[in-house]
Amino acid sequence: MKPTVFIDADACPVTSEALEVARACKVPVVIAGNSTQNLARHIKRGDLRTPTDGFWVDTLAVGVGSDAADFAIVQELSRGDVVVTQDIGLAAMAFGRGARAIGVRGRVYTLATIDLDMHIRHEEKKLRRQGGRTRGPAPFEDDDRDRFTTNLRRLIEESLREEA
Template structure:
């Protein structure tokens, strides 16, 4: 088992690395050349800039049981297809039971925006969001909450 993080803009990288260190699990960070990062306790895999480039490199490294941290529904769906365990930055675990609705809602929102509509951006991140992520991640790694 390992943790793979879609690291471009991921607000919970430090929390995931801390939990992985406690569980003795390796962490891989995936980013493109516009977001190069290095974090102690994680291996960084940098890919050339391009639409979804880091996502495709990440999904090619997923093995059954790996935890994938992403807010991208498409990447989560691909990780599920490889029997990975995707989780978002707020602690929602993507499953076969919720991914279709999430993908559909993304599709509908895109159509709305293309027709000139405006959607709200994400809420400002709070400490309780990080706590909720950590509480959902720890059991996936075999740790107590």
């Protein structure tokens, strides 16, 4: 069974790039996000919308809750799937289902570092709750898109090899 790419589409700047890579690798995609978004806007005319042996794309609209898309994605994950997300918590949950995760800037999350990532996220959130400030993300650059595309292709190819 081929891996599926799941895109956490809430504020995802690389949805189009993820779809292009999936088309090239001939793997299915599920775009998940808040039901108030027009998730179908990312789908090209002619893209198959029902499961086939190659590339197809579907949308998964969820409620407005803050983690609704994350939990919906986790419920659908299978071993070898790939999750595109900015959310470290979702990346951690993906590992629990045997899936892989990549950030929108091309950072591949690993089991070796996810605990530290979660710890840093917790400490920064704690600091903000106490009135402190943390630095925001750097501006999104073309290099981020290129790194994302390269690393997503590598993750998908690794998953395809493992499934064979």
